Amino acid sequence: MANLMPVPRNEKPQPETSLLQRIETLEADNERLRKICDALIVRVESGAAHKPEPYAAFEHSVVLAEQVRERTEALSQAMEELRDSNKALNRAREEEETTRQRLSDAIESIADGFVLFDNCHQLIQSNSRFRSYWRYAGVEIPAPGTDIDTVWQLALTSGLIVEEHREPDSDGVVLLLSNDRWVQMTERPTREGGLVVLYSDITDVKNSEMARRIKALEESERWVRVVTDHVPALIAYVGADLSIQFCNQVYEAWYGLNGESPLGKRLEHVHSEELYQRLLPQMLEALAGYNVNFEFEEMDGQGQVRHMMRSYVANFDEQGDVIGFFVLIRDITERRKTALALEQAYDDLECRIEERTSALTEVNSQLRQEISERASAEARLQEAKQEAEKANLSKTKFLAAVSHDLLQPLNAARLFTSALLEQSFGPKAEGLVHSVSTSLDDVESLLGTLVDISKLDAGVIKPDVTAFDLRDLLNNIARECQQMAIAENLTLDFVASSAIVESDSQLLARILRNFLTNAIRYTSSGRILLGCRRQAGHVVLQVWDTGPGIPQDKLSEIFQEFKRIRPDGSRPDKGLGLGLAIVDKIARMLGHEITVSSIEGKGSMFSVRVPLGKLRPRREVTEKTLRVVADQGLGGARIWVIDNDHAICEGMRVLLEGWDCQVTGATSLAELERQLDPVVSPVDLILADYHLDNDETGVDAVASINQRRKHPVPVVMITANYTNELKQHIRELGYVLMNKPVKPLKLRSTLNHMISGHARVRC
Incomplete structure (x- = not known):
């Protein structure tokens, strides 16, 4: 239930x-x-x-x-x-x-061919566009249930697919169908394991791409033809079947029969039978993959024999197979004629050389004799030149060596004159003393210039390059030249600078003093300017004046020895024309660049370019800036003077006593010891000459004194020796160095500075 x-x-x-x-x-x-x-x-x-x-x-x-x-x-x-x-x-x-x-409606509405396969890859459905491909090819359309491999094989065997290849940048396959249409086949899997295949028509894209390629090829071919048509050689390309696939105008004119182009014809129809058989072995060798070069004689259109250089170059495809060869033919007839002519000329030249050689052999023997005579004369001239150079060098070294003896009497005269200038005489006597002082200034300047140029030529002066502050150097030079400018009714303007430079301070000061002296000497009115300009890694020291200027064609001459330019309106010059020559030699020695520019009637500018430097710690005692204290007396300072020249000792005594000093003078250490006891006698400063008699130096004398005293005495060493070795030695000892001839004003400034800066030694 x-x-x-x-x-x-x-x-x-x-x-x-x-x-x-x-x-x-x-x-x-x-x-x-x-x-x-x-x-x-x-x-x-x-x-x-x-x-x-x-x-x-x-x-x-x-x-x-x-x-x-x-x-x-x-x-x-x-x-x-x-x-x-x-x-x-x-x-x-x-x-x-x-x-x-x-x-079905959606599939039919697709413009591309559409095919649907199930998970067993059997055909389920297709649209009319896909079926039209088969109908156009007259092939039975695959029925539903046909598997995909059968469909593909049927398309290939029936002729529906004419060409197949894959695009390098695409996942699909591009097919050329029997209806001359290009389609791109793409496959997409479905969710249940089936397959959708689309056939997109890309004929327009292909045609556009093909048109672009054809246009590019045509453009390339046009350029190739333009180039090859203007090359004076026969150029062609022969395929594997020995047909001419390309040729230039020269080739076409040479082998074209009755104006007919050989393009597209086989070589056996272009050449005569006899010429073709002669060329065939080389062409077969090129088709075997070898490059062939050979000379060949053939007749041109006028029946003349021409020598042709032929080159066959094999052309390989991607698989390495020979698909043809390139032909390059050059007419070398004229070159062959030239070679033959040169060969003939060479033979003739050899004959002529043999004839000339015999003649030249005889001439050479005569020339050898003349050369021997000239060599002997040149040797004598060389010896004379060497003797002259030795004499000049000897003269230069002599002047440099005797500078001390030359400056000794001048130094004494300078001291006596300075002492006289500080005495009260009548107007007439004072005028005579001033005249003597001026004359001594001129003699000192001329003699100092001659000695300097001699020392520079002899290589006695060596630069002592150190880093120092420009401030003190420029201040001192400006003060020195200020009075000279005022005496000439000129205005000297000065722009200070605290730049640190690498140079020899004394030699650089000599260059600037020469620039300023020349500016004052040649400027009758106006102003003079001393200043600096900074450049990359350098400082340019410049001296400007408002003088008459220098002609442009004379700018290079002013640095020559004994060369003086006398501009119109300038004052008479008592110099020797060696000042700028000395500046040029010093600048070359220091490696500094000297420049000059001038405008006639407006003035000139002289400059020296000095590299920037950096101060380094120094162990030696440096010479302090000397300041003139005109109104300050030396207050009974006790000074010992040691100089082997009695006149200098006397002149220094008179000068220093005029400055309220107590002076003891001696020509040697022994004479000083006879006058007093150097160990216990009170003294404030020692003035010593470097060169003494009997191979004794002022350094030795001062060292002997200070070694025996409880406190060392300040020392000023006076010398006519300008060498760097001596200057460095004096610095290391802690002494102040002054060069002869001593300027009284500078000496007084030095004494004031040194005595005021040290406690007076009584014992």
Whole structure:
């Protein structure tokens, strides 16, 4: 009875197959129940042997009727559910049909060829564009269920696909179909493992690309033809079948018969039979992959024999196979003629050389004799030149060596004159003394110049390059020249500078003093300027004046020895013309650049370019800046003077006593010891000459004194020796160095500075 239970109403409809099976089961059960019911009724009515009681029969019939009713209701309910299921199935079929139609419409609307394969890669559906490819090729369209490999092989074997290749920058395959259309095939997998294949038409893109390539090739071919047509050689390209695939105008004009181009023809039809057979071995060698070069004689269009240089260069494809060769033919007839002419000329020249050689041999013997005589004369001239140079050098060294002796009397005269200038005489006597002082100044200047130029030529003066501050040097030079400028009614302006430079301070000062002296000497009115300009790594020291100027063609002459330029309106010059020559020699020695510029009638500018430096710690005692204290007396300072020249000792005594000093003079240390006891006698300063008699020096004398005293005495060493070795030695000893001839004003400034800076030594 369980199979006869009705189906619950809230049970969801089963799929179409299960509903049909259930309906069939219910109908079978219903049929069996009707048969049972009919059998029972017949049995009751027939009055069998064991006939039930009437009531029992009625009751049984009622039960059967109830069961029939229940089964009938269940059957009705099943039939209702079946009708609902049929309606749902019909709606599903309609939706499926609609979806299929929409899919077909969508596939048909695609402009590209479309093919859909299932997860077994069997064809399910395709659009009309895909089927049109097959119809155009006259091939049967693959039916649904055909696998993808069969479809591909059928397309290849039927001729539908003419060409296949892969693009380098694309995932798809590009195909050329039998309808001359290019398509790009791309594959995409579906979610359930199937495959979608699209065939996109790229014919327009291919045609555009092909057009661009053709245009580029045509442009390249045009340029190649332009170039080759202007080359004076025969150029061609021959294919593997020995046909001419390219040639320039020269080649075409040479081998074109009756104006007909040889392009596209085989060489056997272009050349004569005899020429073709002569060239065939070399052409076969080029087709074998070798490069061939050979000379060849052939006739031109006018029947003349020409010498041709032929070159065959093999052309290989990507697989390394020879697909042709390049031809380059050059006409070397004129070159051959020139070579023959040169060969003939060479033979003639050899004959002429042999003739001339015999003549030259005789001339050479005569020349050798003349050369020997000239060599002897040159040797004598060289000896004379060397003797002259030795004499000049000897003269130069002599002047440099005797500078001390020359300056000794001048120094004494300067001291005596300075002492006289400080005395009170009558106007006439004072005028004479001033005249003598002026004359001594001129003599000192001329003699100092001669000595300086001699020392520079002899190489006695060596630069002592150190780093120092320009401030003191420029201040001292400006003060020295200030009085000279005022005496000439000129204005000297000075722009100070604290730059640190690398140079020899004394030699650099000599250059600047010469510039300023010349500016004062040649400027009659106006002003003079001393200043500095900084440049990259250098300082340029400049002296400007408002003098008459120097002609442009004379600017290079002013640095020559004994060369003086006398501008119009300038004062008479008492010099020797050696000042700028000395400046030039000093600048070359120091490696400094000297420049001069001038405008006639407006003035001149002289400059020296000095490199910047950096101060370094120094152990030696440096000479302090000497300051003139004109109104300050030396206050009875005790000074010892040691000089081997008695006149200088006397002149120094007179000069110093005029400055209120107590002076003891001696020509040697022994004479000084006879006058006093150097160990205990009070003294404030020692003035010593470097060169004394009997190979004794002032340094030795001062050292002997200071070694025996409790406190060393300050020393001023006076000398006419300008060497760097001596200057460095004096500095290391801690002494102050002054060069002869001593200028009284500078001497007084030095004494004031040194005595005021040290406590006076009494013992």
